[in-house]
Amino acid sequence: MLKYFRKKQKEVQTEKVYNTQCPYCSMQCKMQLIEQSVVSRKQYKTVGKENPTTQGRLCVKGMNAYQHAFNKERLKYPMLKVNGEFVRISWEQALERIKAQFTRIQEEDGLNALAVYGSASITNEEAYLLGKFARVALKTKYIDYNGRLCMSAAASAASQTFGMDRGFTNSLAEIPNTRCIILAGTNIAECQPTIMPYFEKAKENGAFIIVIDPRETATTKLADLHLKLRPGTDAALANGLLKVIVEENYSNEAFIQERAHGFHEVKEYLASVELREIEAITGVSINEIQKAAIKFGKEETGMIFTARGVEQQTDGSAAVRNLLNLLVATGKLGKPNCGFGAITGQGNGQGAREHGQKADQLPGYRSIENKEHRKFVADVWGIDPDDLPGKGVSAYEIMEKIDEGEITGLFLMCSNPVVSNPNAHFVKNALKKLKFLVAVDLFVSETAKLADLILPTSSYLEDEGTMTNVEGRVTLREASCPCPGEVKHDWQIIVEIARALGKEKYFSFSSAEEIFNELRLASRGGIADYYGITYERLRKEGGILWPCPDLEHKGTLRLFETSFAHPDGKAKMVVVPNKPVVPKEEVNSEFPLYLTTGRVMSHYLTGVQTRRSPALAARNIESYMEIHPATAMDYQIADHSLVKIDSRRGSITVRSKYSETIRPDTVFVPFHWADSQNVNVLIGGELDPVCRMPGFKLSAVKVSPVNDVFAN
Structure with a gap:
């Protein structure tokens, strides 16, 4: 009997521990997955792991991330579409098919007939390699990635104002000690829950928190002042705040004189603006504008954080620049407890754009149109600079090029x-026109269904590599879980295709670390300088904030302490008009309501992974439309009833959800669902003229009940 119990105890206690980090948001929380074998089945538990960013905290997504990795729908073998159905083929067959089709397309239609569309969820090594693959193996100028739809407005605004973009100008550790915080268009409580303790601690320490958002959210509950503006009017609201700060003498004249250009022009423009006009545009009262501005202006320290609510607009870049004007005007940059933070959405949204996936960028945040930058990277790659393609187009514009047949x-x-993508019906129809579509994915996503060939890739548990989190802190994601079936890592897939195309000389990598060491060389001396970062250092130190130019450098905790990154060392302020350069869609009698979109805590991006995690899917099983009860009554929409939402592009059907906290002229729909619940069907294809960001956060719509509940 004793032997029996000991045998059972041994069976229960068989345990494996996998060190990793969360695959979802930009906090990139470190964690361990504990696998316990209990008789004939396995049980899993996720625990947080101490790290410089989140100190072992996890949210509900991180705790349940393993569920999608072990989902039975995981792709495990290459799948070729034959007569409309996917059939399993070997890797050898898949590579031969890619070689034949890519070669045929480029012979028939030219080198630029092939395009590459990347991701902000892949590692730095894979982002770097994908950019190199497009430009060296395929020799195409057309590469961009889904991060274009996330942080491009903030990135361009920071680059124009400061001369560089690192997401955060300082570290998270400074937040608790700042005196006034503006959270503009960000619902961190649901999108990045593990960042919240920094702001809660600031509040405990007496910080005054201002939230700018059309909705009341879990984040606005933290606010001392909530500016519930009309969707899409952030740039004008920033002008109102600036006007009060300048006219009430809260601007830092010494800082402006020494470290900024453009203040005189901004001041002249503000003198021509009336607060009554800004009140009419934004729906925020003059009293609230004055209160927010004076509080931010008079405090010695302050920070501004932006996210998709401000950035996913056709004037998103200008709106963020105007908020940066506030920081420059008050001198709240380059010193303790002051600065800017663009709260990245995707896990590697920062690193994925720094090393070559964007249409106009080379590794190290170098410009593909700069002759010296081209030569530097070409020398690292061992090619002639003249062989490097030029600048391509943004993510959505790639879809337009597909539709046009280019x-x-x-x-x-x-x-x-x-x-x-916005204008989702258009995108789907465009992709159907392709001669050949290869999709690399964990699952047969809505887009992968359209593919001619799907290649199975590894999950966060299996794929080692570096990620750059919300602060600009480079971290190493360990990954020791074996790949299921014939799954390969993204970097392995890129290497094998490049070799099949005869480019083995440039892609002779056998590990992620080898790729990172080449990335270090390619980034050296660039804005995003990773040269001093190594796997060994990351394992010892837990993460390093770039720029880190040499092996002795400790990383850069705070940017711009003595100068900005422009050649003359000064920041550039700019006039941002109340009315955007690209007119925004207006409501009218046919489409009388504003539509805005966003996230819910239990889901991530398009839901491909989280909708395959039972614990997460159960929390939000379907999409919904948040609507004010008074507005709902006007359109005879009952609570929790099916409602049709129409825009000029199309229509979707979701369930209504009453909320007395949303503006009566606005409805909200999350974006994690597909098909008949895909809110991006309703969104137009107009783009920000600077960063090419679509205007996800503002559309004009009408709503109507699917069934006449009120008549029953």
Whole structure:
């Protein structure tokens, strides 16, 4: 009997521990997955692991992330579409098919007929390699990635104002000690829950928190002042705040004189603006504008954080620049407890754009149009600079090029543009026109369904590599879980295709660390300088904030302490008009309501992973439309009833959800669902003229009940 119990105890206690980090948001929380074998089945438990960013905290997504990795729908073998159905083939067959089709397309339609569409969820190594693959193996100028739809407005605004973009100008550790915080268009409580303790501690320490958002959210509950503006009017609201700060003498004249250009022009413009006009545009009262501005202006320290609510607009770049004007005007940059933070959405949204996935960028945040930058990277790669393609187009514009027939083949890595792009019906129909579509994914996503060939890739538990989190802190994601079936890592897939195309000389990598060491060389001396970062250091130190130019450098905790990154060392302020350069869609009698979109805590991006995690899917099993009860009554919409939402592009059907906290002229729909619940069907294809960001956060719609509940 004793032997029996000991045997059972041994069976129960068989345990494996996998060190990793969360695959979801930009906090990139470190964690361990504990696998326990109990007789004939396995049980899993996720625990947080101490790290510089989140100190071991996890949210509900991180705790349940393993569920999608072990989901039975995981792709395990290459799948070829034959007569409309996917059939399993070997890797050898898959590579031969890619070689034949890519070669045929480029011979028939030219080198730029092939495009690459990447992801902000892949590692730095894979982002770097994908950019190199497009430009060296395929020799195409057409590469961009889904991060274009996330942080491009903030990135361009920071680059124009400061001369560089690192997301955060300082570290998270400074937040608790700042005196006034503006959270503009960000619902961190649901989108990045593990960042919340920094702001809660600031509040405990007496910070005054201002939240700018059309909705009341879990984040606005933290606010001392909530500016519930009309969707899409952030730039004008910033002008109101600036006007009060300047006219009430809260601007830092010494800082402006020494470290900024453009203040005189901004001041002149503000003198021509009336607060009554800004009140009319934004729906925020003059009293609230004055209160917020004076509080931010008079405090010695302050920070501004932006996210998609401000950025996903057709004037998103200008709106963020105007908020940066506030920081420059008050001198709240380059010193303790002051600065800017663009709260990245995707896990590697920061690193994925720094090393070559964006249409206009080379590794190290170098410009593809700069002759010296081209030569530097070409020398690292061992090619002639003249062989490097030029600048391509943004993510959505790639879809337009496909529709026009200029692009006829697409290599798609870990992205789902049928759901994530605006004007979703258009995107789906465009992709159907391709001669050949290769999708690399964990699952048969809505976009992968359209593919001719799907290649199975590894999950966060299996794929080692570095990620750059919300602060600009480079971290190493360990990954020791074996790949299921014939799954390969993204970097292995890129290497094998490049070799099949005869480019083995440039892609002779056998590990992620080898790729990172080449990335270090390619980034050296650039804005995003990773040269001093190594796997060994990351394992010892837990993460390093770039720039880190040499092995002795400790990383850069705070930017701009003595100068900005422009050649003359000064920041650039700019006049941002109340009315955007690209007119926004207006409500009218046919489409009388504003539509805005966003996230819910239990889901991530297009839901491909979280909708396959039972614990997460159960929390939000379907999409919904948040609507004010008074507005709902006007359109005879009962609570929790099916409602049709129409825009000028199309229609979707979701369930209504009454909320007395949303503006009566606005409805909200999350974006994690596909098909008949895909809110991006309703969104137009107009783009920010600077960063090419679509205007996800503002559309004009009408709503109507699917069934006449009120008549029953």
